[in-house]
Amino acid sequence: MKIELVSQFLKDHDYLEKKYLRTLAISNQEGEKEEVSRNILPFPKVFTDSNEKEIYIIEEKSTHFLEDEINKMENDILAFIQFLSNRDSIKFNINLLLLCPLNDSSNKEEITKLLSFERSKYTCRKIILNTAIENFEQELGILPSFPIKIAQNPSEEKVEELENKIKAIVDEGIYRELVNEADEVDIDEMRKYLVIEDDEQSE
The missing domain is CATH 3.40.1350 (Trna Endonuclease; Chain: A, domain 1)
Structure with missing residues (x-):
C-alpha cells in the first residue's frame, strides 16, 4: 500500500x-x-x-x-x-x-x-x-x-517533466508570464489569472 x-x-x-x-x-x-x-x-x-x-x-x-x-x-x-x-x-x-x-x-x-x-x-x-x-x-x-528535486544539469526530458509539474500547480497564464524572457514580470498581467481572497470579508 x-x-x-x-x-x-x-x-x-x-x-x-x-x-x-x-x-x-x-x-x-x-x-x-x-x-x-x-x-x-x-x-x-x-x-x-x-x-x-x-x-x-x-x-x-x-x-x-x-x-x-x-x-x-x-x-x-x-x-x-x-x-x-x-x-x-x-x-x-x-x-x-x-x-x-x-x-x-x-x-x-x-x-x-x-x-x-x-x-x-x-x-x-x-x-x-x-x-x-x-x-x-x-x-x-x-x-x-x-x-521539486532536479539534477544540476537536467536532460531535455527532465526539463519537460519539470515544466509539466509546474503547470499542474500554477495557472497556464501565470506559467507563461513566469517564463517570459522580459527583464521584469508583468504583475498586472499575472493578476488576471489569480483569485484574490478578501481577508476582511465578513463571515
Whole structure:
C-alpha cells in the first residue's frame, strides 16, 4: 500500500496526522438533546502543516476511482468547509490525494475521465498519483508546497517533466508570464489569472 509511504513523506515534511472533532447537539431516539463528538472530516488519513494552513487528505484504491466515489469525497469535504469561516486560510488549501493504478488499458476512457478531475479546483485541489509506476516516489514530486528535486544539469526530458509539474500547480497564464524572457514580470498581467481572497470579508 502506497498510502503509508505518502503518509511518511508528509510526516518527514513536518505534517501532522489530525482528526477534526466537533461536539454537536443531536436528538436521541427519545427526542432529547444530547452532545456527541463527531469527526467532521471523516477520512482515514488527514494531515495538516504545523500552522494548520493546509490539509492533505489521502485515499487509496487497488483499482481506479469512480466518479461517484470522488463526488462523495467532495461532498464530505464541502460539509467540513461549512464549519470554517472565510478567515480560515485552510478553507482554501485542501488537497485530496487519490492513489490508484492508471495502467488499465481496458478502461482508458474512465481513466481519462478520472484525470480530468484534477482540472477542477472547486471544493478542493484533487491530485491523482499513479501507484502502478515503478518509481512511485517520483510521483510525490508533483505535490504542491514541497520543493521539486532536479539534477544540476537536467536532460531535455527532465526539463519537460519539470515544466509539466509546474503547470499542474500554477495557472497556464501565470506559467507563461513566469517564463517570459522580459527583464521584469508583468504583475498586472499575472493578476488576471489569480483569485484574490478578501481577508476582511465578513463571515
